[in-house]
Amino acid sequence: MSKSLTYTDKEEKLAQYSKALGHPARIFILNFLEKQCSCFAGDISSQLPIANSTVSQHLTALKEAGLIQGTINPPTIKYCINKTNWEEAKTLYREFFEV
Amino acid sequence: MSKSLTYTDKEEKLAQYSKALGHPARIFILNFLEKQCSCFAGDISSQLPIANSTVSQHLTALKEAGLIQGTINPPTIKYCINKTNWEEAKTLYREFFEV
C-alpha cells in the first residue's frame, strides 16, 4: 500500500497554476498582458465577449493564483504579469515537460 | 467594441491542456508516466490516497484531453504518455511563456 498522504509542493503549485490557466479567457488575458506589458481592466473587457463583472472575476482568479498583480491609479487599475511567479511557473512547466 | 466572438485555437488548446493539469493527482499521474514510460492503473492508485474509481476518472480526463493513451492487455491496461500531444502541449507552453 504505502499511500502518500498528500502531494508535493511542486505538484500542488503546478496544479494551481494550471487551474488558473484552465480557461481561454484567462489565457487571452495573460497573452494580452505579455504583449502590452500592462493594461487596464477596461482594455481587456472591450476585447472579450464577456461582461465586465466576469472579466473582473477572471482577473481576481489570476491575482489569487499569483500570476498577475494590479497597481491602483484611480479610477483605473493597471495590471501586469507578476514576474517572480511567472518565472516560477515557467520553470515548473519546463521541468515538468523536459524530465 | 469589436468583441471577438470566440477564442483562438491556441487559446482553447492551452486552456484545455491546463484544465487537465489542474489537479495534483493528475500532475502526479503524468510525472509517474514520464518516469515509468508506461504503467497500469493499479500502479498509480496504490500510490495515491484516493479510491480506484477516482483514479479511473482522472485517467479518463487525461485521455480526453489527449495527454495519455491506454493499451488494453487484459486484465490490465497499460497507460503511457501520448507523445504527439505531449509535444504539442510542451510547444504551446513554451510559446506562451517565452513570448
Next chain:
DNA sequence: AAACTATATTGCAATATTACTATATAGTTT
C-alpha cells in the same frame, strides 16, 4: 456635494468537478 468613471462585489442560476460506494464489464483461470 452631486454626478461621473472605472472597477469590484453580491446574489443568483446553471453547470462542472471531485470523490465515494456499489455495480458492471471483459477477459482469464480453475
Next chain:
DNA sequence: AAACTATATAGTAATATTGCAATATAGTTT
C-alpha cells in the same frame, strides 16, 4: 461455467466554476 482480476461506469452528494445583472465602492470632476 464459476470464480477471479483489473478496470470502468453508474449513481449520488458536496463543492466549485462560470456568467450575468444589479449594486457597491472609491476616487475625480463639475
